[in-house]
Amino acid sequence: MNAQVGNWDDLRLFLAVARSGTLSGAARALGVNHSTVFRRIGAFEDGLGVRLFERLPNGYLLTPAGEEMQAGALRVEDEIAGLSRMVTGQDLRLSGTVRVTTIDMLAFGLLPRHLASFRKAYPGIEIELVVGNATLSLSRREADVALRVGNEPPESLVGRRAGRLVFAVYGSADYYDSHIGPDLAQHDWIGFDAEHAALVRRFTSFLPGVTPALRANSVAAALAAAKAGLGLAPLPCGIADLEPDLARVAPLPDDFTLDLWLLTHEDLRRTARIRALLDFLADALLKEAPLLEGRLGGDGAEIISAP
Amino acid sequence: MNAQVGNWDDLRLFLAVARSGTLSGAARALGVNHSTVFRRIGAFEDGLGVRLFERLPNGYLLTPAGEEMQAGALRVEDEIAGLSRMVTGQDLRLSGTVRVTTIDMLAFGLLPRHLASFRKAYPGIEIELVVGNATLSLSRREADVALRVGNEPPESLVGRRAGRLVFAVYGSADYYDSHIGPDLAQHDWIGFDAEHAALVRRFTSFLPGVTPALRANSVAAALAAAKAGLGLAPLPCGIADLEPDLARVAPLPDDFTLDLWLLTHEDLRRTARIRALLDFLADALLKEAPLLEGRLGGDGAEIISAP
DNA sequence: AGCTGCCCTTGCATAATTGCACAGGATAAC
């Protein structure tokens, strides 16, 4: 008879197109050629005898039938992701790959030396680092471990608060030499965009009425802008203190901090290699608390003291 | 990272092996070569890094991990079957294939001429007839329509009672000419096996203490045995009256009947081609009620009258 | 208006998957 999902894997490609809205976007997400996605979707629709997407010049749009298909396909995906987690969760080998996701400032400024140490300690475990400021899904196994900043973790994940990032004001020597005095409000500022709501709020509390001249969408970008002499920036001490081109200009209020979270999915917490990485990083980050909390580059050394 | 279900279609093959217990059985069920199943299962396990089956000389046995995988894969299968039904349920074309399942006595003795008429009426619809006495799953789309006998349909199906098969005692002319008298209890009998519980009960009520010399596992087999002169058999009039080699020997009690059911899955009842077939068969079977209820070959014409 | 970058679609070559044929082992039936 007709209209059977003959190849269940077609649903995986269908979902990717549904999510991205384009064949090309789906192909990138899936790691295949866009012509492959084109043919697979076409064959899938032919086999079902139904149109799942409307073809537009700039992409593919779900039809009503496609929307119903998507709802079911998402349930299939959840189920299969659960199976993958179940299998991985029982894996007691200290080998294989762990995919870690984090934001760029941690990826460049904090993690590499710890991951290098981890690799020395566990040569059988490979690390795949996925850097990006989009929050990847651990439920869908887009990553196994996440190192995130924020003030509470998502509900479905398990993990621990692994440290606290204390922020201070930094600027480059070049910037400071050519700009006026100790009144912070009179300086140029590098701030953050609306996606960093916690940082925006704290900055506005700290310097009401000051509008940053540049708003970055990531802390790493802000740090780079500060190094380039574009202004002063509130930056985490654990990262900025390691930059020879930056100087700590002033402290920030005690609440100008972000918590650091080490997270995984509940089903994966007993996977040996994931357990090993989480334990290792937790210990390493604990030992780095003085740096993270700004107590090394420290108190009393700022160009401008706390008022 | 490891242990992801990379190709969701692997689950479909996995389930087939889990069900049948052998590569060869799964291959037959799936319509592929057994070597394909062998390689797909091997690759699936390698990709997951876990053994799902224990290899035995006579087949494949699920490991504990395999059993957990099976539980989830069954949920995936249900979901995908629901998607297939959803798509098919919306199909308004009077074309395509309808898979019909029924038991052998109906397949050989009743359906063919009606299916021939249906095909003439709807040349765009193809019929696939699956004959067997195993009850196929309409939920899993093993068939679209079932013509079954029994006294109530399974809960999850929808359908209608399409007629009633009245039974009578039949024997071949050869048998009767060479066997003694009007006492039915003194004859050789062809009965049914334990899977035909309703018929066994009725027969025992009818002739207590008579043990059939031959027990058939299908009514078609019983009919063939009766034609071969092996004894008397309780057979449905709608089928046996059409056999020139069989004569109705005696009536049976009024409750020696089976209901005829036309069934489909709830989600498929609005599929145009399935709707068309159900309506057509219901009408055809209604018109055949005189034959099915034994009123054509009938009353008063038996060699031995009802006591 | 022209250019750039994104998109979809298609023909051909390559890679991967599948089927075929065969071999060997185990079990059941005779």
Add this chain to the structure above:
DNA sequence: GTTATCCTGTGCAATTATGCAAGGGCAGCT
């Protein structure tokens, strides 16, 4: 004990799926 039938497993050829390269369309930018 022998034979038949089932099973799994493997090498090679055939088939199918995929990637590559190219072309065309469209929207946005200069």
